[in-house]
Amino acid sequence: xxxxxxxxxxxxxxxxxxxxxxxxxxxxxxxxxxIFLPLFRFFWINMATAMDGSSMSPSADGLxxxxxxxxxxxxxxxxxxxxxxxxxxxxxxxxSDTGGSYGSTLRFKGVERIKVIGKHSLLGASGEISxxxxxxxxxxxxxxxxxxxxxxxxxxxxxxxxxxxxxxxNRRNKFDPxxxxxxxxxxxxxxxxxxxxxxxxxxxxxxxxxxxxxxxLAVPIxxxxxxxxxxxxxxxxxxxxxxxxxxxxxxxxxxxxxIAKVTEExxxxxxxxxxxxxxxxxxxxxxxxxxxxxx
Amino acid sequence: MGxxxxxxxxxxxxxxxxxxxxxxxVAADTRxxxxxxxxxREYSKTCKLADKxxxxxxxxxxxxxxxxxxxSAKHLFYQHQHNKQMSCPAMGQLxxxxxxxxxxxxxxxxxxxxxxxxxxxxxxxxxxxxxxxxRVGYSTQGxxxxxxMPVLDNQLKSPSxxxxxxxxxxxxxxESEAVDLVKDVFASATERDIYTGDKVEIVIxxxxxxxxxxIDLRKD
Numbered sequence: 001x002x003x004x005x006x007x008x009x010x011x012x013x014x015x016x017x018x019x020x021x022x023x024x025x026x027x028x029x030x031x032x033x034x035i036f037l038p039l040f041r042f043f044w045i046n047m048a049t050a051m052d053g054s055s056m057s058p059s060a061d062g063l064x065x066x067x068x069x070x071x072x073x074x075x076x077x078x079x080x081x082x083x084x085x086x087x088x089x090x091x092x093x094x095x096s097d098t099g100g101s102y103g104s105t106l107r108f109k110g111v112e113r114i115k116v117i118g119k120h121s122l123l124g125a126s127g128e129i130s131x132x133x134x135x136x137x138x139x140x141x142x143x144x145x146x147x148x149x150x151x152x153x154x155x156x157x158x159x160x161x162x163x164x165x166x167x168x169x170n171r172r173n174k175f176d177p178x179x180x181x182x183x184x185x186x187x188x189x190x191x192x193x194x195x196x197x198x199x200x201x202x203x204x205x206x207x208x209x210x211x212x213x214x215x216x217l218a219v220p221i222x223x224x225x226x227x228x229x230x231x232x233x234x235x236x237x238x239x240x241x242x243x244x245x246x247x248x249x250x251x252x253x254x255x256x257x258x259i260a261k262v263t264e265e266x267x268x269x270x271x272x273x274x275x276x277x278x279x280x281x282x283x284x285x286x287x288x289x290x291x292x293x294x295x
Numbered sequence: 296m297g298x299x300x301x302x303x304x305x306x307x308x309x310x311x312x313x314x315x316x317x318x319x320x321v322a323a324d325t326r327x328x329x330x331x332x333x334x335x336r337e338y339s340k341t342c343k344l345a346d347k348x349x350x351x352x353x354x355x356x357x358x359x360x361x362x363x364x365x366x367s368a369k370h371l372f373y374q375h376q377h378n379k380q381m382s383c384p385a386m387g388q389l390x391x392x393x394x395x396x397x398x399x400x401x402x403x404x405x406x407x408x409x410x411x412x413x414x415x416x417x418x419x420x421x422x423x424x425x426x427x428x429x430r431v432g433y434s435t436q437g438x439x440x441x442x443x444m445p446v447l448d449n450q451l452k453s454p455s456x457x458x459x460x461x462x463x464x465x466x467x468x469x470e471s472e473a474v475d476l477v478k479d480v481f482a483s484a485t486e487r488d489i490y491t492g493d494k495v496e497i498v499i500x501x502x503x504x505x506x507x508x509x510i511d512l513r514k515d
Contacts, residue, residue: 074300169357172302173400196334200304201357204327206335215332 076128076179078102080113081252082214083124083183084242085194086222087207088235091263092185092194094124095239097247098272099254106254114260116267118143121157121186122260123164126211127199128179135178138167157186157193161203169201181211187264210242213250218242232261244275303403304329307490308340308353309439311477312409313451314417314432318470318501321409322477323351323437324485324512326493336493336514343505344370348383348410349498350390353437354424355403362402365393383410387420387428394426401425405436410500417465417500432464439484439491446480474499478510485512 083096100108113132114124117139125132142163146155155163161184171177177199185194195205208222225238236259246253255277260269283289310323323340326333341351342363350366352359369389373381381389387408394402406422421434432453435443454462466473474497481495492515497508 165357165360169361172357175302177300177302200302200355201361202304202306202329202334202355203357203360204335204338206337209335215334219332 072176073128073131073179076131078107078129079179079252080111080126080129080132081250082210082212082218082246083113083126083181084214084218084222084239085124085183085185085196085209086226086230086235086239087192087194088230088232089228090232091187091261092122092192093232093235093239094122094183094185094260094262095243095257096124096126097243097253098256098258099252100129101252104251106252109254109256110272112258112269114258114269116260116269117160117184117186118146119154119266120188120262121155121160121184122262122267122269123160124183124185124211124260125180127181131178131180135164135167135180135182139163156188156191157184157195158188160184160186161193161195161197161205164197165201165203168197168199168203172199172201183209183211185262186267187262190264213246213253214242217245217249221245240275244277247275247277303355303358305354305403305438305490306334306356307438309435309437309443309481309484309488309491310340310351310353310405310407311435311443311447311480312351312407312419312421312433313447313468313473313477314409314419314465315468315470315473316417316465317411317415318473318499319349319409319411319417319419320470320473320477320497320499321349321351321407322481322495322497323353324439324481324491324493324495325509326491327356328490331489333493339496341496341498342367343498344381344386344408345383345410346380347500347505348381348386348408349500349505350386350406350408351436351498352404352406354405358402359404362393362404362406366390369393382413383408383418383420384412384430386410387418387430390420390422391426391428394422394424398425405440407434407436409498411502415502430464432466435480437491439481439488442484442488443480446483447476450476470499470501474508481510481512 078100080100081097085094094114096113098111099106100111111129114122115136117123164182168178179199182197194209196209197203208226210218221242243257247255255274256272258269258272307328308324312321321341325338327335327338340353341349343349344366370381390408401424403424408420410418412418419431419434420428421431422428433447433451451466453464477497485492492512495510495512499506
């Protein structure tokens with residue numbers, strides 16, 4: 001290939017998109033450029049004899065899919081819906097429902113999506129449940145090593161948040177993300193910390209956070225009603241209002257919730273409970289009345 | 296299978312920097328968004344890399360944070376080896392090299408580096424995502440850059456870089472006039488760019504040190 005076509009090929013290959021669509025056909029038929037997803041490696045492969053016998057047909061978006069990269073997460077299977085978090089006077093409250101959906105089927109109804117981490121933190125997750133369980137394993141190991149130092153120090157929520165950010169970002173760099181949006185809450189030495197990490201490594205902190213559908217349905221309510229120095233009861237009421245809206249409008253949520261609290265004293269997860277809903281609207285009672293059908 | 300997973304996301308935001316005779320103003324809004332949602336209204340896009348050197352970056356936030364961490368760590372090494380702070384032009388080169396290092400899986404970060412050079416004059420460096428850079432008198436990057444750049448061009452009347460002898464691109468405006476200009480351009484960009492708003496964080500670097508101002512912007 002002459003240098004100009006090389007450059008235009010390389011340019012069109014950045015960001016992993018459109019790699020093959022607009023390239024000039026090489027006059028040199030036995031060499032084709034491949035960009036492997038592992039970073040910084042530029043391989044020249046002889047198309048006539050694929051080295052390991054795997055098929056290398058270009059996929060629709062232009063990147064070559066080798067059999068080798070079937071280990072990556074392409075889409076989630078069992079997913080949890082939103083997690084909400086809100087800071088109040090004494091600490092932080094997290095809330096989520098206990099459903100695990102398998103696509104459009106509600107497969108699991110008793111999934112605890114909020115867990116206690118160490119002494120000072122709570123972790124809530126939405127997205128792929130198996131990836132959440134793997135993250136809990138990583139954190140178990142982290143907390144174990146922290147305890148083994150036995151030096152009177154313990155990992156606070158800021159440290160755990162930073163650790164999770166690095167884990168999620170590094171998995172994203174390998175094109176094998178942990179398909180979760182995590183909410184990390186904790187109180188240490190009087191300082192409250194409430195943060196989110198997404199599957200791409202995007203992370204932020206705020207006084208009230210939400211993942212998934214909650215971003216669209218719950219955050220507007222939280223923004224309107226949040227104040228400094230909410231009492232526990234007021235904070236629970238706001239969360240229940242948000243959970244209600246999510247229950248009515250998010251099809252992957254169920255009427256079984258868990259609220260968890262973390263304060264300076266420690267973290268507690270309350271047993272699951274349900275909210276009272278109203279379905280006695282006239283249109284629901286006789287559904288066929290106004291919808292006789294036109295044929 | 297629909298759309299393929301992308302490792303990138305655009306979290307929006309705009310950054311501006313203006314160089315003066317003995318000061319430099321670096322500013323960025325504090326909104327972080329994804330798609331049509333706002334994730335948080337109070338998120339700083341600026342990072343102090345050295346005593347007289349501040350980086351403002353917009354784009355994909357995870358990459359921006361990783362880039363800032365990377366540069367801070369490299370600056371720490373430099374300080375250990377040379378027993379002094381990195382100058383702004385040196386940091387400018389380091390940033391360019393760091394970006395190009397990831398040429399084939401870029402940091403999706405649009406950067407503007409501002410500070411004082413070794414003579415105490417303001418300097419601004421502007422970058423693209425893969426590290427090509429240039430020293431200029433003023434610059435803007437990010438979602439609102441196409442709205443702000445023409446205004447800065449009009450107000451700051453930078454001389455052509457083609458002139459011989461080379462004329463300085465540094466603005467003759469005073470520090471407070473430059474800060475007022477920055478406030479005005481952000482207010483204008485907020486009107487029309489949905490990813491810009493909430494607050495603007497203005498960092499002013501001069502021979503005395505670094506100070507910050509926060510101005511409220513429209514929250515819609």
